[in-house]
Amino acid sequence: xxxxxxxxxxxxxxxxxxxxxxxxxxxxxxxxxxxxxxxxxxxxxxxxxxxxxxxxxxxxxxxxxxxxxxxxxxxxxxxxxxxxxxxxxxxxxxxxxxxxxxxxxxxxxxxxxxxxxxxxxxxxxxxxxxxxxxxxxxxxxxxxxxxxxxxxxxxxxxxxxxxxxxxxxxxxxxxxxxxxxxxxxxxxxxxxxxxxxxxxxxxxxxxxxxxxxxxxxxxxxxxxxxxxxxxxxxxxxxxxxxxxxxxxx
Amino acid sequence: xxxxxxxxxxxxxxxxxxxxxxxxxxxxxxxxxxxxxxxxxxxxxxxxxxxxxxxxxxxxxxxxxxxxxxxxxxxxxxxxxxxxxxxxxxxxxxxxxxxxxxxxxxxxxxxxxxxxxxxxxxxxxxxxxxxxxxxxxxxxxxxxxxxxxxxxxxxxxxxxxxxxxxxxxxxxxxxxxxxxxxxxxxxxxxxxxxxxxxxxxxxxxxxxxxxxxxxxxxxxxxxxxxxxxxxxxxxxxxxxxxxxxxxxxxxxxxxxxxxxxxxxxxxxxxxxxxxxxxxxxxxxxxxxxxxxxxxxxxxxxxxxxxxxxxxxxxxxxxxxxxxxxxxxxxxxxxxxxxxxxxxxxxxxxxxxxxxxxxxxxxxxxxxxxxxxxxxxxxxxxxxxxxxxxxxxxxxxxxxxxxxxxxxxxxxxxxxxxxxxxxxxxxxxxxxxxxxxxxxxxxxxxxxxxxxxxxxxxxxxxxxxxxxxxxxxxxxxxxxxxxxxxxxxxxxxxxxxxxxxxxxxxxxxxxxxxxxxxxxxxxxxxxxxxxxxxxxxxxxxxxxxxxxxxxxxxxxxxxxxxxxxxxxxxxxxxxxxxxxxxxxxxxxxxxxxxxxxxxxxxxxxxx
Numbered sequence: 001x002x003x004x005x006x007x008x009x010x011x012x013x014x015x016x017x018x019x020x021x022x023x024x025x026x027x028x029x030x031x032x033x034x035x036x037x038x039x040x041x042x043x044x045x046x047x048x049x050x051x052x053x054x055x056x057x058x059x060x061x062x063x064x065x066x067x068x069x070x071x072x073x074x075x076x077x078x079x080x081x082x083x084x085x086x087x088x089x090x091x092x093x094x095x096x097x098x099x100x101x102x103x104x105x106x107x108x109x110x111x112x113x114x115x116x117x118x119x120x121x122x123x124x125x126x127x128x129x130x131x132x133x134x135x136x137x138x139x140x141x142x143x144x145x146x147x148x149x150x151x152x153x154x155x156x157x158x159x160x161x162x163x164x165x166x167x168x169x170x171x172x173x174x175x176x177x178x179x180x181x182x183x184x185x186x187x188x189x190x191x192x193x194x195x196x197x198x199x200x201x202x203x204x205x206x207x208x209x210x211x212x213x214x215x216x217x218x219x220x221x222x223x224x225x226x227x228x229x230x231x232x233x234x235x236x237x238x239x240x241x242x243x244x245x246x247x248x249x
Numbered sequence: 250x251x252x253x254x255x256x257x258x259x260x261x262x263x264x265x266x267x268x269x270x271x272x273x274x275x276x277x278x279x280x281x282x283x284x285x286x287x288x289x290x291x292x293x294x295x296x297x298x299x300x301x302x303x304x305x306x307x308x309x310x311x312x313x314x315x316x317x318x319x320x321x322x323x324x325x326x327x328x329x330x331x332x333x334x335x336x337x338x339x340x341x342x343x344x345x346x347x348x349x350x351x352x353x354x355x356x357x358x359x360x361x362x363x364x365x366x367x368x369x370x371x372x373x374x375x376x377x378x379x380x381x382x383x384x385x386x387x388x389x390x391x392x393x394x395x396x397x398x399x400x401x402x403x404x405x406x407x408x409x410x411x412x413x414x415x416x417x418x419x420x421x422x423x424x425x426x427x428x429x430x431x432x433x434x435x436x437x438x439x440x441x442x443x444x445x446x447x448x449x450x451x452x453x454x455x456x457x458x459x460x461x462x463x464x465x466x467x468x469x470x471x472x473x474x475x476x477x478x479x480x481x482x483x484x485x486x487x488x489x490x491x492x493x494x495x496x497x498x499x500x501x502x503x504x505x506x507x508x509x510x511x512x513x514x515x516x517x518x519x520x521x522x523x524x525x526x527x528x529x530x531x532x533x534x535x536x537x538x539x540x541x542x543x544x545x546x547x548x549x550x551x552x553x554x555x556x557x558x559x560x561x562x563x564x565x566x567x568x569x570x571x572x573x574x575x576x577x578x579x580x581x582x583x584x585x586x587x588x589x590x591x592x593x594x595x596x597x598x599x600x601x602x603x604x605x606x607x608x609x610x611x612x613x614x615x616x617x618x619x620x621x622x623x624x625x626x627x628x629x630x631x632x633x634x635x636x637x638x639x640x641x642x643x644x645x646x647x648x649x650x651x652x653x654x655x656x657x658x659x660x661x662x663x664x665x666x667x668x669x670x671x672x673x674x675x676x677x678x679x680x681x682x683x684x685x686x687x688x689x690x691x692x693x694x695x696x697x698x699x700x701x702x703x704x705x706x707x708x709x710x711x712x713x714x715x716x717x718x719x720x721x722x723x724x725x726x727x728x729x730x731x732x733x734x735x736x737x738x739x740x741x742x743x744x745x746x747x748x749x750x751x752x753x754x755x756x757x758x759x760x761x762x763x764x765x766x767x768x769x770x771x772x773x774x775x776x777x778x779x780x781x782x783x784x785x786x787x788x789x790x791x792x793x794x795x796x797x798x799x800x801x802x803x804x805x806x807x808x809x810x811x812x813x814x815x816x817x818x819x820x821x822x823x824x825x826x827x828x829x830x831x832x833x834x835x836x837x838x839x840x841x842x843x844x845x846x847x848x849x850x851x852x853x854x855x
Contacts, residue, residue, distance in 0.1 A: 027492020
């Protein structure tokens, strides 16, 4: 059986969709079709991929308008009577064909205060943590940095506010640090200011596209928003922070 | 020489998986300027795929464990052709490396008293693998990446190294290109650490990711280093076999660690039929004992499904060849049966093996809590690689270090699961440490006319595919090579097939020299594939030459023309190097003599 794929071809200067028709068989995923097309029709079709098992987060693209990992999108879940549209992530500048410039993400991460553990709990230099206290953090650390959540978030995708909003992926990164039982750092100030947590209006598109089913909004962003509110918008919070500063000095 | 962008570092690390990142972090901690080059994006190296765990004798779950037991297990698994000193260092230092990861933010699964949890795994006497569900590789690389980015390391993402630059005997840098625009770059360095991983992409059915084309192996070989143990390729027994698009994707040994059993199409647990002599004392002789072991009973022995990977792979191949396989050419791996033993089995399976559950549901529409999986052997790991000094990880080429899968020696003829992640940390750290030391003791090498000629020639060679007008596609050459290696240098080998393979590889080399590429240099995967061919062909040749030389079956190497172990090969390693005339030479080197205190440990643990 054959199917047609409308694939975006182009570079920094622009481009257009081109149709490619190829054989499709049972169990194939979109990435298989891309590989077949590369091998037989378009050897310079640029596409990022690595593991082909949904673990590395390299093959992010938009399939029929939905941000997806190409290696985890089965052709059997797509309507093949019509051409399948495959295009690069819209929230990031295009480099070539399906490859986008995601370097902004790496720059953002560098600016987030790193993990800073408390002193070890035991004489041998190790810590003690209970499984139930780390379940949430482990959920966040499943993130494969596919950037699909960044791609779909309207603040980045439509409003291109990369300078003022770190996006769902990094809000989860901050949440994983803030909720880490051993971490002693406080990141609410940056969340409120440079990192733009206020821009999230909890529309939950990020949660919908996450291939690891991380409950980004409910388990990560909303609790962080609550912490920011507690620290900065609660009069008791103001008094508490003032007291803490006084006691430190 | 045109002006290629040039970077200067004290230590250049090539590869940003577990070993590369750990080396870069250590070198940077020693106070030298570090550059890190990686073929894919940071944090997406093949390390992310590792599912089982990090083997370290922390003794958090069984206080009987210690480095000596780990050492003995590693040597036994490697059929005693391991480099004993590497196995010793690895067993001794792994616990510290794991604790260090936790200090850097890694969140491992916990024991009831809050310490790092460890699980059973094939070939390990006690539960030893520190893990996070079934995504330990991701946890490791993410922790290292997040720790590393704040250490002032210069990361060059999506850059591929084409060749190493030499000044006399010394390595003085590297030459490569970046994927984005295809521009060439020069990296000058006082010391270079290769951490480029394995060679799985030379085979048709593999669990390995796109970047595993044997780059480091070939760079080292061309620079004058030795490649050791290249015949030992590990075929992981349980890769998916259906549907075709997922063929080769790994099903972690952890499934068997949690109680998963292997059955043939007659419903028989065939692993009980052929327990090898040297493991008989440690293996359960009935199904009930095997189950109790998986549940943590200290007086129970492991089920035969948890014997070493080479043995399990061969048993599976036997079942398939003798017609007792599953419909799509594998055997059955079943974890759903544990609902006979545990009340909330489905929840337990989803919690302990979440990504396996997800992988099968999403890609094959199978619910592993309800049905068995079809699995078969997949090319997974290469025990062979760059021969290095066990303490410093330096090859015989001054300034050239190697760590991780592209280096070799610690695993001998067969690697135990969990020993790779720990290898990355232990030897990544050592490579970084000693590379930094070397850099402090040496100056930056010259990039003068002789090096300029090396660079120009490498650039010309790299651009050649654009000049050709043949119809030879680099993708097709790779595909044909993969089919050849899969069929002729696979799990069951023999002389005539391997000779045939060598002939074909020669042929592929000519075809590769003729492969043409269209389009321009910007992010052109066809061009990248053409460039990778050189490395794939070199390692394929090395694997075949080594396999021919070792006329016996041992560990992961099985030959049906020499099906037994042969004493003459028990104490040697194969060593491959490049001759003056450019041809591949092989010799047998005697194993370094093990000191008495280690011999004693091995005897005691037999």
